[in-house]
Amino acid sequence: MAVKRLGTQTVKFGNPPSIKGFYTIVGPKEGDGPLSKYFDLILADDLWGQESWEKAEIKMQEECIKAAINNGGLTVNDINYLIAGDLLNQIIATGYSARQISIPFFGLYGACSTMTESLSLGAMIVDGGFADNVICSASSHFSTAERQFRFPLEYGNQRKFSSQWTVTGSGATLLASGGNGPYIKYVTTGKIIDAGIKDVNNMGAAMAPAAVDTLLYHFRDIGCKPSDYDLIISGDLGHIGKEIVIDMMKREGYDLRSMYTDAGVEIFDKDTQDTHAGGSGCACSAAVFNGYVLKEIKKGKFNRVLIMSTGALHSTTSVQQGESIPCIAHAVTIDKKRE
Structure with missing residues (x-):
């Protein structure tokens, strides 16, 4: 069982x-x-x-x-x-x-x-x-x-x-298995969500629906709300995907603006670094999580964080064959306290 x-x-x-x-x-x-x-x-x-x-x-x-x-x-x-x-x-x-x-x-x-x-x-x-x-x-x-x-x-x-x-x-x-934390308390595993987007130059829009789906199941499964977290941070959605997530979650009755951001938004300066819609790649959430998030938890700025990396599971072959882009998001709760 x-x-x-x-x-x-x-x-x-x-x-x-x-x-x-x-x-x-x-x-x-x-x-x-x-x-x-x-x-x-x-x-x-x-x-x-x-x-x-x-x-x-x-x-x-x-x-x-x-x-x-x-x-x-x-x-x-x-x-x-x-x-x-x-x-x-x-x-x-x-x-x-x-x-x-x-x-x-x-x-x-x-x-x-x-x-x-x-x-x-x-x-x-x-x-x-x-x-x-x-x-x-x-x-x-x-x-x-x-x-x-x-x-x-x-x-x-x-x-x-x-x-x-x-x-x-x-x-x-x-x-x-032992240690003084922070601790991983919950994991919400995403499922494939395909919004029918075929534009590989718009990954944020392609991945945002998968992020929303995982967030909704996370809140419903645990019985929690966004304000239970000091920070909710997605990975790799960038500026466009972040705004789509905020809008879609608002339609579902969740207001994320006060505690939500995205690793792809935070890692680059959009105005001075010419990165257009922001950052992406496996290292985007990996570096922001292991750098910014964990160090700020250690310093006491955050007590409870939801980190959710998003992925577009396409390839050059699938794109050339006209396939749309299947996407996924996995969410992990990090808590300063074990109990």
């Missing part, structure tokens, strides 16, 4: 896993943004001494994972599972970084929802008694994503104003 389930899509943990360590690495553009003081390492350039952008992303995720483990006072040998992913075909950034670390490994592809997908599964594994220490991670890189999903950078194509800027970076979170 699934005694830890609430409602339709939510899990309540009996022994909430503790966030024991975390770390972020970002690129120079992200380091020039409004959240620069929250990132642990800001690269001087996007290649980081590597021969290709893909190898730079591999290095980012590898070093981020090792630093988060060290930040939690543990060693690689103490970790039972690594759960991670990225945007590239066959999640090569993650697979090749995992090759260097040698931890039992689950690879994920949730597009930009990967950070909260990894946190969700990692928390279930720890709460279920299958592990004491699990490291969860995600990465993306503007240059690797651009040439896989859009155009070679050398092409110099003009970006639409509805398009978002893929974040260069990585974030990693160490979950443990």
Whole structure:
């Protein structure tokens, strides 16, 4: 009997896993943004001494994972599972970084929802008694994503104003069965929502309905309301998607304006950094969560936060075949108190 389930899509943990360590690495553009003081390492350039952008992303995720483990006072040998992913075909950034670390490994592809997908599964594994220490991670890189999903950078194509800027970076979170928190209390797993949008240059509009669906089930399953959170932060919706979520939730009777924002809105300065509709990519919510959100919880600004990463599960093949964009969102409750 699934005694830890609430409602339709939510899990309540009996022994909430503790966030024991975390770390972020970002690129120079992200380091020039409004959240620069929250990132642990800001690269001087996007290649980081590597021969290709893909190898730079591999290095980012590898070093981020090792630093988060060290930040939690543990060693690689103490970790039972690594759960991670990225945007590239066959999640090569993650697979090749995992090759260097040698931890039992689950690879994920949730597009930009990967950070909260990894946190969700990692928390279930720890709460279920299958592990004491699990490291969860995600990465993306503007240059690797651009040439896989859009155009070679050398092409110099003009970006639409509805398009978002893929974040260069990585974030990693160490979950443990013991510790002083903050804790993961609830997980609401999203389901695929396809609004029929085919424009790959408007990811915010494509993903927003999935975010709304997950939020509605989260509130209904738990019996809570937006004001029960100090902060509700989605990932990767950007300016356009954020406003759509606010409007759609208002029609459902929920006013989010006082406590809701989006990682893709916060990580860049729209007016000075030419990122159009904001940030996106696996590293968008991963870096903002492991940088800004967790550090502000530690400082006491927030006591209870809902982090919800969103992902567009399309590919170049599906787009070329005229398919619409299926999307998903996973929500995780972070609480300073265990009880």
